[in-house]
Amino acid sequence: xLEAIRSPxxxxxxGPLIGLMVPILLLAGNKSFGIxxxxxxxxxxxxxxxxxFFQYDxxxxxxxxxLVAGIVLGAYLAFFYLRDQSRAPLxxxxxxxxxxxxxHPAESIVPVEIFxxxxxxxxxxxxxxxxxxxxxxxxxxxxxxxxxxxxxxxLSNLQWPSLVATICFMIGGIVMANFILPSILNW
Amino acid sequence: xxxxxxxxxxKFVHTDFEIASQDSQNSVPPKxxxxxxxxxxxxxxxxxxxxxxxxVVSWFRIQEMFRFQSFHMYxxxxxxxxxxxxxxxxxxKFHIRSIDGEKISLPKRTFNKGQVYGGxxxxxxxxxxxxxxxxxxxxxxxxxxxxxxTLLSAIAGTWIYGLLQQKLPH
Numbered sequence: 001x002l003e004a005i006r007s008p009x010x011x012x013x014x015g016p017l018i019g020l021m022v023p024i025l026l027l028a029g030n031k032s033f034g035i036x037x038x039x040x041x042x043x044x045x046x047x048x049x050x051x052x053f054f055q056y057d058x059x060x061x062x063x064x065x066x067l068v069a070g071i072v073l074g075a076y077l078a079f080f081y082l083r084d085q086s087r088a089p090l091x092x093x094x095x096x097x098x099x100x101x102x103x104h105p106a107e108s109i110v111p112v113e114i115f116x117x118x119x120x121x122x123x124x125x126x127x128x129x130x131x132x133x134x135x136x137x138x139x140x141x142x143x144x145x146x147x148x149x150x151x152x153x154x155l156s157n158l159q160w161p162s163l164v165a166t167i168c169f170m171i172g173g174i175v176m177a178n179f180i181l182p183s184i185l186n187w
Numbered sequence: 188x189x190x191x192x193x194x195x196x197x198k199f200v201h202t203d204f205e206i207a208s209q210d211s212q213n214s215v216p217p218k219x220x221x222x223x224x225x226x227x228x229x230x231x232x233x234x235x236x237x238x239x240x241x242x243v244v245s246w247f248r249i250q251e252m253f254r255f256q257s258f259h260m261y262x263x264x265x266x267x268x269x270x271x272x273x274x275x276x277x278x279x280k281f282h283i284r285s286i287d288g289e290k291i292s293l294p295k296r297t298f299n300k301g302q303v304y305g306g307x308x309x310x311x312x313x314x315x316x317x318x319x320x321x322x323x324x325x326x327x328x329x330x331x332x333x334x335x336x337t338l339l340s341a342i343a344g345t346w347i348y349g350l351l352q353q354k355l356p357h
Contacts (some may be wrong), residue, residue, distance in 0.1 A: 172310015
């Protein structure tokens with residue numbers, strides 16, 4: 001049993017379990033699944049600066065901050081204690097493309113050649129880590145949700161604006177991954 | 188879009204439907220107990236485990252997805268949404284209430300252009316960092332400590348959006 005848990009999970013196991021987050025949160029406290037609003041609550045709690053967008057009682061939304069704190073711990077436990085040596089293989093075309101940028105998939109879930117503290121001082125690291133992070137935070141709030149709030153919760157509730165948002169997430173990602181990111185990684 | 192009057196009694200346009208307590212129909216129980224918060228912490232732990240085991244937090248899997256080189260991510264998203272749709276249908280059909288006895292409220296979303304402009308910008312960030320907001324927290328838990336900087340930058344992005352919200356096209 002533990003062996004099965006420690007090996008990589010196929011999509012048809014992990015996907016439905018992720019989908020169960022929707023009813024679990026609704027039943028556990030009438031909460032809609034959505035992670036990105038935690039970023040807004042952090043702004044409202046720490047740096048509201050009289051901006052109307054951050055003038056609300058963030059304490060009433062504190063459950064969301066407990067949820068993301070749990071994610072950090074859960075990820076720690078899974079990564080260090082619930083994994084074995086086997087890896088689901090990556091597409092060889094991707095591996096050879098990344099190799100041409102000097103990126104070699106290894107243990108970590110991010111390419112350590114870019115995502116490390118030293119690279120923060122390089123142009124490449126700055127654009128990918130700080131620029132990318134900024135776009136996530138700005139874009140998700142502009143769109144009113146992220147992959148959990150729109151693509152899973154919104155689509156589960158058959159909200160067509162969430163379908164628009166999800167299609168735009170995908171278009172943005174496809175354009176970046178295929179046409180812009182390769183030049184950034186080639187620097 | 189609807190106009191809501193917030194606590195500073197400035198009119199501002201409500202485009203974000205993720206703050207339940209701004210929605211008057213939504214009753215948040217007064218002073219939740221510590222147990223209420225522990226409940227969500229435990230759910231978060233389970234979700235964090237899922238994010239790692241499903242590999243959706245892997246920068247490499249995200250690159251595969253956007254290059255159409257693997258079915259993995261599409262299978263996950265598709266099956267997760269299917270389970271979500273069925274769950275909500277069942278909750279509605281049987282008028283299931285939350286464990287505190289609350290009537291389940293499902294937020295309706297209205298269209299605004301932010302879903303297009305913001306969605307595209309979010310997609311750029313997703314492909315660059317290999318993470319959306321949930322995975323940012325998970326990558327940090329999995330030992331990629333430098334992602335703390337990416338998370339701080341995402342918080343800064345959210346703050347700048349809040350600052351500019353009234354001036355941006357919606």
